Amino acid sequence: MSNYVIFVGSLRKASTNRQLAEAFIHHLPEGDTAAVFDRLRDVPFYDEDLDVPGQEPEIVRELRAAVRDADGLVIITPEYNHTAPAVITNAIDWCSRPMGSGVLMGKPSLVMGFTPGPRALIGAIAVLREALVTVQAKTVPTDYTWGDAYPLLNGRHPKDVDEVVGILHKAQSELRALVDAAPVAIDPRTGDAAN
Ligand SMILES: Cc1cc2nc3c(=O)[nH]c(=O)nc-3n(C[C@H](O)[C@H](O)[C@H](O)COP(=O)(O)O)c2cc1C
Numbered sequence: 001m002s003n004y005v006i007f008v009g010s011l012r013k014a015s016t017n018r019q020l021a022e023a024f025i026h027h028l029p030e031g032d033t034a035a036v037f038d039r040l041r042d043v044p045f046y047d048e049d050l051d052v053p054g055q056e057p058e059i060v061r062e063l064r065a066a067v068r069d070a071d072g073l074v075i076i077t078p079e080y081n082h083t084a085p086a087v088i089t090n091a092i093d094w095c096s097r098p099m100g101s102g103v104l105m106g107k108p109s110l111v112m113g114f115t116p117g118p119r120a121l122i123g124a125i126a127v128l129r130e131a132l133v134t135v136q137a138k139t140v141p142t143d144y145t146w147g148d149a150y151p152l153l154n155g156r157h158p159k160d161v162d163e164v165v166g167i168l169h170k171a172q173s174e175l176r177a178l179v180d181a182a183p184v185a186i187d188p189r190t191g192d193a194a195n
Pocket of ligand 1: 010011012014015016017018077078079080081082083114115116117118119120121
């Protein structure tokens, strides 16, 4: 049994990526669970002056606890200007600290996303992969992204689109394999296992 926390990169109500997160949850294997961290919009911009041990903003504690307590992180996002939306990179920044013991170290991670554009999020994926490698998360190597997503969905919820459901199952099984591999994070200061 695994449990996942999901970051959704689009804040709009009718977000197709939000729907993809719902589909991810709906089609999880029996026994696995996942929940969207619904308050990314309330997380302040990263500020080292706010990141004082024991005095962090309450929402930051909630964010870090949600990631720490999950077996894996799922980022489901559109692309903005060929990069990742700020709510996602901001959350990664908070979760990357304290350096050497951030909650993303060794965390199995999966990136997915829909875009109506033709290029299937290649800019956002590149940026997110670079950030996740930098914080020593363990990232599913396959790009689970869809360009030209609106004709594919054709007004349907993604949980009801067979092509999407098949890909979701593949993505979930790749993520699960990373979780089962019990990744060990390395403390960059000492070179020792951090967990
Ligand atoms: C500021 C902004 C920048 C965007 N840049 C891109 C882009 O670089 N590539 C792309 O494929 N779509 C881009 N889009 C289109 C988004 O993918 C689309 O509006 C939407 O966010 C799709 O996701 P959603 O349905 O989950 O909201 C951009 C949209 C906005 C608002």
